[in-house]
Amino acid sequence: MSGFNSSTNGHPPRIGVFICHCGTNIAGKVNVPEVVEFARTLPFVAVAKEYKYMCSDPGQEMIKHDIQQYGLTRLLVAACSPHIHEETFRKVASEASINPFLFQMVNIRELVSWVTEDGHEATEKAKAMIRAAAKRVLFHDELEPKKYPVKPGVVVVGGGIAGIHAALVMADAGERVYLVEREPSIGGHMAMFDKTFPTLDCAACILTPKMTTVRRHPNITVLSYSEVVEVSGFVGNFKVKVKKKPRYVVEEKCVGCYECIEACVFKEPRFPNEFDLGLGKRKPIYVPFPQAVPPVPMIDPETCIQFRTGKCPKGCVNACGDRDGIDFDQKDEIVELEVGGIIVATGFDTFDASRLPYYGYGIYPNVYTGLEVERLLNASGPTGGEVLLRNGQKPQSVGIIHCVGSRDENTNRWCSRVCCMYSLKLAHLMKERTGAEVYNFYIDIRAPGKGYEEFYDRLLQEGVHFIRGKVAEVSDWAMTPDEENRLVIRVEDTLIGMVRRIPVDMVILSVGLEPQRDAQEVTKLFNISCSTGNWFMERHPKLAPVSTMSAGIYLAGACQGPKDIPDTVAQAGAAAAEVLALTHKSVIEVEPNTAFIDERYCSGCQICVGLCPYSAIYYDEEKKVAVLNEPLCLGCGVCAAACPSGAAQQHLFQDEQLYAEIEGALVGVG
Amino acid sequence: MDEQFEPKLIGILCNWCSYMAADLVGTSRIRYAPNIRIIRVMCSGRIESQLILWAFRSGADGVLIGGCNPGDCHYQEGNYKALRRVTLLKQMLPQFGIEPERLRLDWICASCAEEMRKTVEGFTAQIRNLGPLRLQTPPLLKPIKIEMEVSRHVEA
Ligand SMILES: Cc1cc2nc3c(=O)[nH]c(=O)nc-3n(C[C@H](O)[C@H](O)[C@H](O)COP(=O)(O)OP(=O)(O)OC[C@H]3O[C@@H](n4cnc5c(N)ncnc54)[C@H](O)[C@@H]3O)c2cc1C
Numbered sequence A: 001m002s003g004f005n006s007s008t009n010g011h012p013p014r015i016g017v018f019i020c021h022c023g024t025n026i027a028g029k030v031n032v033p034e035v036v037e038f039a040r041t042l043p044f045v046a047v048a049k050e051y052k053y054m055c056s057d058p059g060q061e062m063i064k065h066d067i068q069q070y071g072l073t074r075l076l077v078a079a080c081s082p083h084i085h086e087e088t089f090r091k092v093a094s095e096a097s098i099n100p101f102l103f104q105m106v107n108i109r110e111l112v113s114w115v116t117e118d119g120h121e122a123t124e125k126a127k128a129m130i131r132a133a134a135k136r137v138l139f140h141d142e143l144e145p146k147k148y149p150v151k152p153g154v155v156v157v158g159g160g161i162a163g164i165h166a167a168l169v170m171a172d173a174g175e176r177v178y179l180v181e182r183e184p185s186i187g188g189h190m191a192m193f194d195k196t197f198p199t200l201d202c203a204a205c206i207l208t209p210k211m212t213t214v215r216r217h218p219n220i221t222v223l224s225y226s227e228v229v230e231v232s233g234f235v236g237n238f239k240v241k242v243k244k245k246p247r248y249v250v251e252e253k254c255v256g257c258y259e260c261i262e263a264c265v266f267k268e269p270r271f272p273n274e275f276d277l278g279l280g281k282r283k284p285i286y287v288p289f290p291q292a293v294p295p296v297p298m299i300d301p302e303t304c305i306q307f308r309t310g311k312c313p314k315g316c317v318n319a320c321g322d323r324d325g326i327d328f329d330q331k332d333e334i335v336e337l338e339v340g341g342i343i344v345a346t347g348f349d350t351f352d353a354s355r356l357p358y359y360g361y362g363i364y365p366n367v368y369t370g371l372e373v374e375r376l377l378n379a380s381g382p383t384g385g386e387v388l389l390r391n392g393q394k395p396q397s398v399g400i401i402h403c404v405g406s407r408d409e410n411t412n413r414w415c416s417r418v419c420c421m422y423s424l425k426l427a428h429l430m431k432e433r434t435g436a437e438v439y440n441f442y443i444d445i446r447a448p449g450k451g452y453e454e455f456y457d458r459l460l461q462e463g464v465h466f467i468r469g470k471v472a473e474v475s476d477w478a479m480t481p482d483e484e485n486r487l488v489i490r491v492e493d494t495l496i497g498m499v500r501r502i503p504v505d506m507v508i509l510s511v512g513l514e515p516q517r518d519a520q521e522v523t524k525l526f527n528i529s530c531s532t533g534n535w536f537m538e539r540h541p542k543l544a545p546v547s548t549m550s551a552g553i554y555l556a557g558a559c560q561g562p563k564d565i566p567d568t569v570a571q572a573g574a575a576a577a578e579v580l581a582l583t584h585k586s587v588i589e590v591e592p593n594t595a596f597i598d599e600r601y602c603s604g605c606q607i608c609v610g611l612c613p614y615s616a617i618y619y620d621e622e623k624k625v626a627v628l629n630e631p632l633c634l635g636c637g638v639c640a641a642a643c644p645s646g647a648a649q650q651h652l653f654q655d656e657q658l659y660a661e662i663e664g665a666l667v668g669v670g
Numbered sequence B: 001m002d003e004q005f006e007p008k009l010i011g012i013l014c015n016w017c018s019y020m021a022a023d024l025v026g027t028s029r030i031r032y033a034p035n036i037r038i039i040r041v042m043c044s045g046r047i048e049s050q051l052i053l054w055a056f057r058s059g060a061d062g063v064l065i066g067g068c069n070p071g072d073c074h075y076q077e078g079n080y081k082a083l084r085r086v087t088l089l090k091q092m093l094p095q096f097g098i099e100p101e102r103l104r105l106d107w108i109c110a111s112c113a114e115e116m117r118k119t120v121e122g123f124t125a126q127i128r129n130l131g132p133l134r135l136q137t138p139p140l141l142k143p144i145k146i147e148m149e150v151s152r153h154v155e156a
């Protein structure tokens, strides 16, 4: 099976080595002509050439031409990372009728020219890596990509605007979509806002119709108050287990009349409503907000008398009557889904302002976060859209502090991208609703979106005050009679070079965006990676911004990094298109880097059986050998590493290939 | 003055985290010592002791193994398997006359460019101080099957 004679019909192999300049990216550091000369001296190399951009059309044509002309049977391309152009050159090989796996990519850009100071060192390193690959490729086998049928259907995780938009795009294209949301309603952060920048259109007016369409769409199943607990399988063939948490109101039976809420023994809402960030109250049986989707109430067992004492007159049950929708015995339910692709759209969390005690959040009652003020401004929020101080009076002056928890070495270094803009939005709304003087404290104003700078201009004209400087402290320590019973913002105004004290009635902290608190667990669940700061990592920051390193799993929205709504929606559309491109294929080709077991060498020790993370290897009692169930193998190679006799091997990473590569990297001419 | 000893190092990195980090060091144009030759495998769990010994036998003065952080392995727990193997092998290395410090295992996340640089720089400096590896008994642990192939075709 192995050995380099397998595909050359007894003739000595003929290797072609093609070295890319990548403009000056490689050639500016590595002496490419010298490397070409060197490559020509390597065993079995029939031709070695260089070109400015090997991945360009003329570069590819040159390789194809030379494959024919020199009768090449192996191909080496020394250029960028295999993560970028391995596929490109495999295609070139196949188009010139060499099996695409008789090819090896040598990464002399990311691993050599870009990281080495000295040109001579870089040249030597490039030579060693080419020598290694030229040895390795001798042991490559002809392989066929594995082909599997693609299952229809997509799971979208997270029902914010990202998940909602992606779900609708795909459902309209005829795809079956399961939208999994862990809260009782879909909508995400956007459902909490009153207006959205920069157009100031009402968030509910643009979001609620979309939420309703999701609920009514024949191709969408909303699994609310649910979480994904297990993901297995691979691209095109995922198995996803979802846990539906009990809401104690049976979704299928509920007609959304809310008579149960009316009939609750608590005549008035008494408990803090989570959706209102505790600013409003709810009953033990409640809907989080009037436009919730699904419009099904739920019971909070922590506060419900029936759950706590078992002795409630159960007004809700009576009110529901024959519909029989209340079920105090509801349990977790596990739903198993089989789908072709997954979109992760789990959004963000806001920075916890109490981490910066000098801004007084949690200490002074009239210090709010931006998100809380969104709720206060919301017409269907806890105050019906009126912004009042805790003592019930209208604020005369308001200070809005930008960049709280962002752009700071001690908290988060990134710019949260939306805080400047939502601060401007809140400034406008506060002025409009309360007539207060509004002061914005900013470091820089970042308004780079379409219509954003214009919105900033508009605010300047509306007479909102802008003070440039990082706020040092918010306190209630009065130095003048004017400051009595107010909050004093102490700031160095960097435009006039002076420390100022601005007394206000209310402080709004424009808290930044952070990854969800459980981001790490979510990455483990879906086998994706996190980039710095725990935002989910895209496959390529520019060329594959919605893909992940796990084929078939895509990202949408703020889970990948801070984003406003327009960018979130654009990205969700992109993710939907990528998934559709996947699920509309009837078969998917998977890298053939699976294991194989050479029965001749297998002693039946079964070490591999226990080690395989996917139970893809079983023991054949009759033949007394280990057997691989190939579709289950995802190609980690742990069996190949563990096999004492070398019987278990991994395609593309066979013992011979790795030994040859290591040896080539270390010993030999040059 | 003697010319400074420049060690030869092999880095075997897993495709999903440590190799991605190595790529990222490149994209970020961060420089590091040129001594390391990087080999890509899908998972650090693919790396067996024989492969490491083979690297030493082929002239490596040090071997760096890179995997994903605990819990982040793309294949559940290949990195734990690598850890177990490396821990055991380190105990055996002195028998071959190889200082255990010549073998290093590190978890490097896909976005940890700076950590990658530090690891490579640190390891290179460490092995430079340690001096060249002089093998007393070359560990001959390569499966026979391969010995035959390699000698028959390549070294001929
Ligand atoms: C105070 C404030 C004001 C803003 N104002 C504006 C504005 O005016 N205009 C604008 O363009 N942008 C604004 N933004 C930004 C806007 O909120 C985001 O762009 C948008 O919400 C991102 O949508 P998303 O769907 O990616 O994330 P989210 O809105 O966070 O939605 C994520 C959803 O996923 C769910 N979820 C999370 N984890 C899981 C899990 N493990 N399983 C299942 N479900 C899960 C969550 O419950 C949530 O429903 C503002 C942000 C803030 C903080």
Ligand code: FES
Binding pocket: B014, B015, B016, B017, B018, B042, B043, B044, B045, B066, B067, B068, B072, B073, B074, B075, B077, B078, B079
């Ligand atoms: S994939 Fe990185 S250690 Fe397993």
